[in-house]
Each structure stands twice: as C-alpha cells, then as structure tokens.
C-alpha cells in the first residue's frame with residue numbers, strides 16, 4: 001500500500017473509533033445509583049469498564065451537608081489565610097491569547113473571599129478556591145471532620161487511599177476548561193450544583209490539543225490584568241476548544257464528538273473515571289469536595305496512550 005493510502009486508512013480508523021467505542025460501551029446519559037455500591041460491585045460495574053455514574057445516598061450522613069453554611073465557614077475558617085485562584089474571566093488553567101494561562105494564586109483571609117462570593121464586596125475579577133493538591137486537608141483541616149477522609153468502598157475497591165482530597169468553592173463565573181487527568185475522581189457536591197460536560201477517552205481523535213507557552217495572570221482590583229510568561233517552564237499541551245461554543249471552522253472534527261452532560265446536586269456524588277475529558281461549571285457559591293484516587297496504569301492506560309499518540313501523529317502529517 002502506498003504511504004498516502006496507508007495514512008488515509010489510519011485516519012479512517014481513528015475517525016470511526018469513537019463511534020464504535022460509544023456503541024459498545026458508553027451510555028446516552030449518566031446513570032444513577034440509589035445507594036453506595038459494594039467495593040466489588042463498584043469495581044466490576046464502573047471502575048473496570050471506565051464508566052461514569054452518579055451515586056445518591058452515599059454522603060447523607062456527612063455533617064458537612066447540614067453544617068457548611070456561610071456563617072459556619074466564617075466562624076471556623078474566617079480569618080485564616082487561604083489560596084484563592086483569581087482570574088479576569090473565570091478561566092483558570094485555560095488557553096487565552098495563545099498562552100496556557102494559570103490563575104493568580106492570591107493569599108487572602110477566607111472571609112474576604114466569602115465577602116466577594118456573597119457580593120458584600122464588589123470585584124471585577126473572578127474568585128475560586130480550587131487549589132487542589134489536597135487543599136481540604138492542607139488548608140482547611142478545621143473542616144475535615146465534617147466529611148470522610150476517604151470513601152471506604154472506593155478505597156477497598158482500589159486497594160488504596162486517595163492521593164488528594166480537594167475543597168472547591170467558587171463563583172458561577174468560574175469555569176474549569178476541558179481537560180483530562182489520571183484520577184478516578186469521586187466528586188461530592190455539598191451545596192449548590194455542579195455542571196459537567198464529559199467526553200469518554202475514546203473521543204480523543206475529535207479533541208484538539210496544542211502546545212502552549214505557560215503564563216500566569218496578575219490581576220488588579222480595577223479589573224486590569226497582565227499575562228506574564230513563565231519563561232523557564234516547558235510548553236503545556238492543552239485543549240484550546242470551548243465545548244460550549246466550539247469553533248467548528250478551526251476544529252471541524254469536534255462536530256462528530258458527542259458530549260455527555262449532567263448536573264450533580266447537593267448530596268450526590270459523581271464518579272468521573274480516569275482519562276475522561278471534563279469541563280466543569282457550578283451554581284454561584286457551590287461547595288464541593290472530591291477524592292482523587294490514582295488510576296491503575298494497566299492495559300487500558302496503554303491503549304489510551306496509543307490512541308493519543310496515533311491521533312497526534314496523524315495530525316502532524
């Protein structure tokens with residue numbers, strides 16, 4: 001076979017793959033479980049086939065659900081200085097003006113942050129407590145006793161504890177851009193709602209990635225901002241596309257991708273499997289806690305790496 005024909009054949013296989021994978025395994029919408037599963041059931045039905053679900057009645061007993069009002073958080077954490085992501089547009093860790101731009105990580109008393117979220121103080125910028133790296137245990141130890149240190153049936157199913165337990169509280173304008181990572185993610189909403197847009201890993205051939213110079217926002221109180229390059233940092237591969245308003249002239253393949261969307265309400269838990277692409281929004285002031293369990297680097301991971309590598313390679317040719 002001539003090289004050109006071989007390349008066309010590989011492109012054809014890659015274009016057909018997401019549809020074939022969808023027919024074999026992915027749901028049309030995210031299914032619900034009405035109770036927490038047993039470790040074996042969860043591993044067999046959800047983790048192993050890499051399928052998302054929303055679990056109800058799994059965290060009803062957490063004191064956080066009743067306790068975490070603004071008044072309580074002010075009393076317990078109020079004066080403490082914590083890390084808050086500040087951006088001019090709500091997009092932390094996202095492509096902007098041909099850069100991969102990270103938020104300004106501002107250290108501020110938690111109550112000053114709450115004043116902004118509750119609109120007691122006006123700001124032209126967008127604020128989000130989203131530091132990750134286990135910010136619940138590192139920055140909010142006062143709140144740990146109101147949730148669980150891990151999710152017992154998940155820890156047993158995977159034979160390990162979470163790598164990180166994260167606390168998320170932010171404005172409705174704060175958006176997490178489309179990305180994927182290597183965590184089995186149990187995402188628990190304490191108050192408000194989270195809005196997820198998901199793509200299975202098999203949609204990779206339709207999802208654009210480019211390499212970007214990393215940079216950081218420096219934002220001022222008057223709304224002006226600078227984007228400062230992280231000159232010594234290596235380029236970052238990121239997805240430039242906004243799945244809510246995709247530029248199909250630039251990224252025509254995305255027209256064939258079929259996102260799944262779901263709302264996770266207070267008291268519910270989303271299982272977001274490893275390697276799934278996710279874009280996240282929230283109701284104003286939504287509070288959430290999530291558990292990141294490192295994935296198994298098994299044959300599924302290797303298959304995904306192959307898909308990723310083939311997709312990148314054919315795009316270069």
Ligand SMILES: O=C(O)CCC(=O)C(=O)O
Nearest residue numbers: 168175176181185280290
């Ligand atoms: O809640 C968010 O804004 C983003 C969560 C997320 O991307 C993650 O846990 O990987």
